[in-house]
Amino acid sequence: MKKNKVLSIALLLVMTLSFLSYVIIDDVHGQNIGWGSTGAEVRTIQTRLSNWGYYDGPISGTYGPQTYEAVRLFQRRNGLTVDGIVGPQTRAAIGLPRAGGGTSAPASGGVSRSDDVHLLARTIHAEARGEPYEGQVAVGAVVLNRVRNPAFPNTMAGVVYQPCAFEPVKRGTINEQPDDSAYRAARDALNGWDPTGGAIYFWNPATATSQWIWTREISLRIGRHVFAH
Amino acid sequence: MEKWKRYTLPVILGIALIGTSIWGVYQYNQSRDYHTYLDLQFQRQFYDLIGHVENAQVDLAKAMVSGSTNDMAKFLNETVFQSYMAQEKLTQLPLNHANIRQVEKFLSQMGDYCTAMVNKTLEGQLLDEEEMETLTELHSYANLLSQHLIELQQQIVADGVNFGDLRREANRDLDAVNDRMTDMNLINIEERMQDYPELIYDGPFSEHMKDRKPRLEGEEIQRDEAIGVLQEAFSDQNISNIEAVGGIQNTAFTGYYLRAQKEGNGDGEEVAAGITKQGGHILWYINPRVVGDSQLDENEAIDIAEQFLQTLGYDDMVSTYTIAYEGQILINFAYMQDDVIVYPDLIKVKVALDNGDILGLETEGYLMNHHEREIAEPEISEDEAREKLTSAAEVENVRLAMIPTEGQDEVLCYEFTVQLGEDRYLIYIHAETGHQRQILLMVEQEDGTLVI
Numbered sequence: 001m002k003k004n005k006v007l008s009i010a011l012l013l014v015m016t017l018s019f020l021s022y023v024i025i026d027d028v029h030g031q032n033i034g035w036g037s038t039g040a041e042v043r044t045i046q047t048r049l050s051n052w053g054y055y056d057g058p059i060s061g062t063y064g065p066q067t068y069e070a071v072r073l074f075q076r077r078n079g080l081t082v083d084g085i086v087g088p089q090t091r092a093a094i095g096l097p098r099a100g101g102g103t104s105a106p107a108s109g110g111v112s113r114s115d116d117v118h119l120l121a122r123t124i125h126a127e128a129r130g131e132p133y134e135g136q137v138a139v140g141a142v143v144l145n146r147v148r149n150p151a152f153p154n155t156m157a158g159v160v161y162q163p164c165a166f167e168p169v170k171r172g173t174i175n176e177q178p179d180d181s182a183y184r185a186a187r188d189a190l191n192g193w194d195p196t197g198g199a200i201y202f203w204n205p206a207t208a209t210s211q212w213i214w215t216r217e218i219s220l221r222i223g224r225h226v227f228a229h
Numbered sequence: 230m231e232k233w234k235r236y237t238l239p240v241i242l243g244i245a246l247i248g249t250s251i252w253g254v255y256q257y258n259q260s261r262d263y264h265t266y267l268d269l270q271f272q273r274q275f276y277d278l279i280g281h282v283e284n285a286q287v288d289l290a291k292a293m294v295s296g297s298t299n300d301m302a303k304f305l306n307e308t309v310f311q312s313y314m315a316q317e318k319l320t321q322l323p324l325n326h327a328n329i330r331q332v333e334k335f336l337s338q339m340g341d342y343c344t345a346m347v348n349k350t351l352e353g354q355l356l357d358e359e360e361m362e363t364l365t366e367l368h369s370y371a372n373l374l375s376q377h378l379i380e381l382q383q384q385i386v387a388d389g390v391n392f393g394d395l396r397r398e399a400n401r402d403l404d405a406v407n408d409r410m411t412d413m414n415l416i417n418i419e420e421r422m423q424d425y426p427e428l429i430y431d432g433p434f435s436e437h438m439k440d441r442k443p444r445l446e447g448e449e450i451q452r453d454e455a456i457g458v459l460q461e462a463f464s465d466q467n468i469s470n471i472e473a474v475g476g477i478q479n480t481a482f483t484g485y486y487l488r489a490q491k492e493g494n495g496d497g498e499e500v501a502a503g504i505t506k507q508g509g510h511i512l513w514y515i516n517p518r519v520v521g522d523s524q525l526d527e528n529e530a531i532d533i534a535e536q537f538l539q540t541l542g543y544d545d546m547v548s549t550y551t552i553a554y555e556g557q558i559l560i561n562f563a564y565m566q567d568d569v570i571v572y573p574d575l576i577k578v579k580v581a582l583d584n585g586d587i588l589g590l591e592t593e594g595y596l597m598n599h600h601e602r603e604i605a606e607p608e609i610s611e612d613e614a615r616e617k618l619t620s621a622a623e624v625e626n627v628r629l630a631m632i633p634t635e636g637q638d639e640v641l642c643y644e645f646t647v648q649l650g651e652d653r654y655l656i657y658i659h660a661e662t663g664h665q666r667q668i669l670l671m672v673e674q675e676d677g678t679l680v681i
Contacts, residue, residue: 036519038555060522062556133517134501150337151330153320163323191559192577193591195503195513197480212327217479220486229479
């Protein structure tokens, strides 16, 4: 009886202590590549698999059935889990960088703006996941409109990391790996699509706390977000 | 044995308590360290801010009393640098945006305006009376701002220094400065880096000029008509269930926001579009479909885009830039009038490389700017313009182009595509004065090229 009591109290203590200690979540890793994935990394995979004789389809940058079969063959021959998905281990075996994104480095001597795509995609993912696609593009457009606006910082990093500006930055969710749709939306926003017609504010009416924000001129509403000037 | 058992529980609890206390003290110390570190960083930024505003103010004063244009350019340049630095410091302080918006804007615009004045002085022109007055006005606001900042700083020092305090005090006090600046409105000069290689983000001159009245004409259309416009434009692309989900207002174009279903698109891949109220034009269109294997090449895609623009009634459009990525291709079109490329009249089309679907359309530049222009004959000849280029540059192509300027005007230029070392540039020489208006550095990505 007593022994049980001691045991249960010890257990309770362990649980309390582990509750108090930090929970470390390491969710920043490269995206898995599988059916339907597109982009430069898929192209790299196809090129390498083709060079090594696993793949004989076109280098199209799209993960289709042929790529799937080639990846499975590669996995089988190299003692990896045969699932047809390029996860961390297959990634390492093929020789792709670990924390990869979806965009390619420029071919010539110019300066790359792929950092911009990543940062914008992360912001879009953190702010507007689950929103309609045009709503994600709109969030990206707001960030870019702020860069151009004199009342805001002049660089994308300045805008995104401006204190008190974006809630996910404060919470740290900005560091999560964005999904495909966030990347495509970031590209569209950088390429000039702006469904908001130049908005520099957006908020979710259900969670917004600032009174001041409602003094802005609202231009439209997409999904859960209101966009304004 | 019984005795030992009695003490087990208190001993375990005691050890746990000590353990937790040590852990707690450690956590407390650590968080205090972080707090102090952050506090000091923000303090430093705040002092820097004051320094930059003071310097900007002093340099501007010196510029105004300078006798020669050279001295003036020198001091104005310094003012530009100090203003931008001040703006940068201010925007990274954790202050409420609503309270410091106007101050941020003021610092930016002081930098922008002085940049324009530097350029003017460098061209050997004297500033006119109105411009001198603007500088005086800017100077007095800079003065006011630095006084307030110094007061704030003294207050903070007197009360003991803490970042939390700084944040509270600054939010309250700058509000007063803010109110006084509200009625000041300078021309916003967006392009600061004239005559400096500038990165192209999405083709030359695609930045839309905001705050400008559109030249769009036509009758206002109703909600139902807007649905008809979209239906007709994409009649061969199986769009159904078009629904007007909202209005667009307080922008350059008021209009309707539509969504629709499209055959071949998956769940949650509805297409969306904005249609202008006036004239019923498609302002933007977005199809978020994930594309499959590429079947088309660049030229086929350009043909599709061109035909699509023709069915919408946009004739005489030439493609100026393409970039392909992730199975899609983005094509920029500019209007061509009398063999002159008119960059401000810009339309972007995105085509899926798997089945040729139109994935995107963006017409704001065209709708904003398009009209038949009186294009004057160039004052200087092509050869004269060519002499303005550096002799090291290898000219690949030259043509006449109408480009937008920071003053929201347009100027006729010779557009030279040149190769210098590893990089290609677009250089624009003013066709009247022979001055160099703009240099664009072309960043060639894997699939991005300029169509000439």
